Amino acid sequence: MLKLTYHGHSCFELEAEGKRVIVDPFLTGNVHAKVKPADIRVDAILVSHGHGDHVGDAVQIAKNNRCGVVSNFEIANWFSAQGVEAHGMHIGGSHTFPWGRVKLTPAWHGSSLPDGSYGGTPAGLLIWMGGKCVYFAGDTGIHSDMALYGRLNPIDLALLPIGDNFTMGLDDAVEAAALCQAKEVMPIHYDTFPVIPADPHEFVKRCQARGIKGRVVEFGQTVAV
Ligand code: NI
Numbered sequence: 001m002l003k004l005t006y007h008g009h010s011c012f013e014l015e016a017e018g019k020r021v022i023v024d025p026f027l028t029g030n031v032h033a034k035v036k037p038a039d040i041r042v043d044a045i046l047v048s049h050g051h052g053d054h055v056g057d058a059v060q061i062a063k064n065n066r067c068g069v070v071s072n073f074e075i076a077n078w079f080s081a082q083g084v085e086a087h088g089m090h091i092g093g094s095h096t097f098p099w100g101r102v103k104l105t106p107a108w109h110g111s112s113l114p115d116g117s118y119g120g121t122p123a124g125l126l127i128w129m130g131g132k133c134v135y136f137a138g139d140t141g142i143h144s145d146m147a148l149y150g151r152l153n154p155i156d157l158a159l160l161p162i163g164d165n166f167t168m169g170l171d172d173a174v175e176a177a178a179l180c181q182a183k184e185v186m187p188i189h190y191d192t193f194p195v196i197p198a199d200p201h202e203f204v205k206r207c208q209a210r211g212i213k214g215r216v217v218e219f220g221q222t223v224a225v
């Protein structure tokens with residue numbers, strides 16, 4: 001069984017078969033997070049792109065847990081330079097880790113790191129754990145590759161940004177939900193900053209009107225995928 005815990009914004013944890021990972025660990029400064037970096041116990045950290053609201057507390061969590069970061073090559077090097085073990089990958093590549101498998105997908109966005117370093121190209125993530133496939137679209141506008149990745153890698157749950165301004169807004173996110181053909185979709189990356197307000201229940205309602213199953217996971221809630 002695969003369990004997902006949502007910490008708000010794009011930060012979530014996945015747990016299966018006694019292994020745990022955290023994705024885009026933005027907790028400090030995340031108004032919706034109910035946990036602190038010191039509370040996190042994980043086997044790995046996944047980072048989709050270099051922006052501060054995604055890199056978040058990765059360095060502290062990695063050091064606390066003596067675990068590694070998985071990200072694109074440029075971001076992996078940035079973590080390595082700070083004494084954090086990192087595994088670099090890139091778009092289209094997949095790798096199997098002791099806790100599961102990851103493939104990096106395209107995301108249309110930026111990726112500069114908090115100190116201004118070059119952070120390569122931003123990514124979405126396909127994550128296989130506990131016999132399920134989770135697609136985290138990352139920070140991105142809608143793109144038709146979502147249909148291809150969904151066809152090649154049947155998706156159980158897709159996490160799609162709905163907050164607009166920096167990513168897809170609600171209208172495009174509903175189209176993205178249709179494109180990726182996931183069994184279920186979940187809205188993310190909304191209401192964290194004043195500039196990204198969105199109604200997650202409206203997203204789910206509009207997905208349901210298109211025959212797509214959607215679920216709002218509350219901040220801090222743990223659900224079975
Ligand atoms: Ni971003």
Ligand code: MN
Nearest residue numbers: 051053139166
């Ligand atoms: Mn973001």
